Amino acid sequence: MMSGSGNSSGAASTAGADGRHDDDAALTELLSSLMDYTPTIPDELVEHYLGRSGFNCPDLRLTRLVAVATQKFISDIASDALQHSKARVAAPIKDNKSKQPKDKRLVLTMEDLSKALREYGVNLKHPEYFADSPLTGTDPPTREE
């Protein structure tokens, strides 16, 4: 598919009918396959928030297109955060005498997420600590596991 699209972009400059057909092929195929694909983000949610922005389109395929684009956006951020988290785990330990095994769990933390989002233009700053509670510095009595 990628090579075919490369040829079509070269043929588009000649303004041939075949080139135009190939140009539209990607889009038409995408739109036709959207009805078979169920994005992770539900249609109702996307429709509601698009409606709040003034987006008015009765075609469901456009809604699905936006849903797929959003899903791709979030998954790109997640994969970047995963890379950051893996890099952190793979970093050499300073203390060689440590008997504790490296934590190989892949956990999404705010640090990794903020680093990943910075590349996409989203500034996420998490405050270090909250000092307005008298229990600051002590273990909380309950912890959700």
Added chain:
Amino acid sequence: MTYGGGDAAREPQLDSQNTLKPRISTTTNQFGHAVSRISVTQILEATGFEHSYRRPIDALADVLLRYISHVGKLSVSYANMSGRIQCNVFDVILALEEIASVHGFAGQSDPNHSLSSSGVVLDLWRVVGKEREVPFAGSIARFPVTRSRQVETSQDTENEVEWGHIPDWLPSFPDPSTYTNNSVSNESSVPRKQMERPHFSFRKFFSVNGSDGLAPSGNTNVERENEMVQRNPYLVPPLPHRERQVSDMTIPSERKAVSVFETFAPVIEASGGEIVEERGVISSKRPAVRFRIGVGTKSMSKMLSLRDTGMKEDLWTVKEEEMDSKKRRAEMILKESMEKPNELAQL
């Protein structure tokens, strides 16, 4: 995926009951935020994360909703720039390209690149065609849910003609007879509630002695109307132009000027003060106000000098009638100051 209670490096947020509570958005669309949180969790799981803390998921859910709103806003702006109000697939592609221009996509440098085969479309095609489909867990209803509004029907709307161009939610028209120019005789067709006329006449109001002038009379509607026409000074026909006998004005006889003393006599007696009447000026003996007058003030120095010369009376008697009480008070102060000259230095 498991949820962590909080970051290890940071203190968790505690509320009044000392229980951990998730930081949810304080806006009204908490339902949308909750649904997007589920979607984010599914996407993270598909990406490869096994565990996560609560706050990054909330942050990503917020980012997701903002992204959707941003794409919608950009698409609408592109549609409006082209003179349309309904969005096109190319409006959406242009919006996605604008967002992706920060990161870069294939074919971005070419200004004449076709929208149908832009890098954005190809990326999406890859997602749809190749990646494993992860449908949303569960199903949600169409939201926001609006309650069906019950249209209020009153008696007025029963006989109303249904106009096609006037929406139903507007109030009904008033009775046509209220605004059409008909004679006064058709009172029966006009319901009394809609026509409110003044029910009292000014003459009646002022002629009644000792009773509430605003109380309506017990007449029937017809009689009342005739009365109104006859007695209401505003409805009386204007006077024709001719000489008229005007009643003589009765000048009230001269009576004694109202004495303030007489009016406030009981009050003064109750307070137990001395009453001195001086041409309407009430004065009662009040407790003396002790003034501490400085040595350097003019009045005191003048007073002292006058004391020596013996002309103190001239200073105080400006108008004898009005200043009588004040004079008495001042004399008292003067006596005290003369008796205790040492205290003058103290302030």
